[in-house]
Amino acid sequence: MFLHPSSFLFLMLLATTIFMIISADSWLMMWLFFEINLLLFIPLLFSKKSKYQSEASLKYFLNQAMSSVLILSSITFLSTSEPLCYCLLCTAFSLKMGVAPLHGWLITISSSISWLSLWLLLIPQKIAPMLIMSTLIKKDSFLLLCVFIILSALLGAWGGLTTPSMKKIITYSSIAQMSWLLTSLLSSTITWVVYFIIYSLITTSITVSLAFMKTNKMNDLLSSKNKLMKTLMMMNMLAIAGLPPFSGFMMKLTLIMKTIEISKSFLLLPLILSSLISLYFYSRIFYMSLMDSSTSKTENNKKIIEKIIIFFNIFSLPVGFLLVY
Template identity: 35%
Template sequence: MLIISPALLLFSLTLMAGTLISISSSSWFLAWLGLELNLLSFIPLITAQKSPFCSEAALKYFLIQAFGSAILLISVTILFVFSVSPKILIFTSLILKMGAAPLHFWLPTIMQGMSWLNCLILMTIQKVAPLVLISLTLCDQTGILFVSVSVFSAIMSGLGGLNQTFLRKLMAYSSINHTAWMLAAISSSTSLWIHYILTYSIISVSVVTIFNQNQMLHIKHLTNLSASPFNKVTLFMTLFSLGGLPPFLGFLPKMSVITNLVQSGFFIWALILTMSALITLFYYIRVAITSLTLNSPKTNQNINSINHKPNWVTLMNLLLLLPLTVLIPL
């Protein structure tokens, strides 16, 4: 029986409330207030699991987010005192809060100390408010700084994930790569990046659910899937969809972003994003091939005693992803 703590439920609700306050605010004070409420609600969720690694991750996350909030307050103060709009400072504080390169250094380290559920929240919900504030406040969205952050995020995420064997760090670099695509989508249209983050959230839920269900933290733990062909197929499909391989669901928003960038004349930007997607697809394939080909000694000894029937989590993933990956592209 699943028992949910009232405190964790309260903090989850206030976390969502902080995001809603930020994206619906009419002033910078309310936007800052929503970001702080979101931060103070996420810290207890990180430390809910009694572990020194979670406490270290919570402390690091608090310091980074507090530094980003300080930069945001300084930029807002400059906005009121002087007539010059400090867009660079505002943009810097927001990319620091959502973990885009070159201010991405904290994201893989902090995610390594979190549980899978908190990693999912950090990859999806915690990016919504900064992305909305960027899309609403930056008028010159295709400036050199905006393009540079997107390109640098794509390059660093592709190169940083190549030598990773920890799955949580791998998903962190994947999140940085998708942040680069979201920034490119913001430069095209608001509806496009909303479509992208919704699609990314659906796929991330499926991937993280499989990892959490089988308690996989390292790439060697993928051998735990060797006795469950249903989990193998689901993980294979979700990773390919996360990498944007056609005809899976993740291909659609990436194709839309590339089409809009090419139509706007940003050929180099589109090329770099496409090359980074191929690099990330390479380490997704490495994870999928590892789960398909390797068997653990424990699994080989108990292969006849394991129940091969899929549980409700696997069936939910299959029922969700099969229609989305097959019907929507058509």
């Protein structure tokens, strides 16, 4: 299914707003670009013809509007109560990204939107809020950030065990990965950049493969004919779960060492526990993907796209070894 030509315009403008948010020199301008970003993203939610797309766009709008209200409220407390301002900003950006326990809206709309919209929510739309949160890691908001890290690790991993929807599993996995990404902000921005690049490549390869195979439920893996693409996709799932010797293990091992260096080792227990739980339900999907039927011929116009996706899956597996420093 091809995108409408106007969708490419919205995607370019969406990328522009992300750069404008990062480069904004005042809180008011940052809030303004966030609102423009919101208005540009809502039309992209309608790229999938579904009877639930209006409900999904409304839920997304209400939650983003609530986070914008928190940002404006925090600006008013900036001169009087700086600790309260940082806590409100941290809560607002966590709500924008769907960090646990503020992740309810992200789970409910994930199955009602297209794979493209879900990919935009899980990767590009998190860049600006996370970079801004890196400047808010103060003594006053550190405890609140630790609460978000622990809850995201536990709830994100636990939620993936209870749903058969592949979109929800990828969403819960992203919530669990947010705990690692927020932890990487505590060490340095460079560590976050390396982790985010590897996370983005692996998640992109998984979502593109699932979209190409039209896999919405776990049972759909049984009817998929492309054994090679399924195997490579599942290897990427094991990689993002942190199974050695994949790139996901290297990035998590590096972050564990960085966390010990900055004396924040108390965060490692929920992080490692979430990786073990995530590895369990990824292994269950991997087992189902092996129980497939015989291969079949594909159309000529799909073979080129299929080869590109397979190459991207292969590329995303060892890329972590190149980026780990």
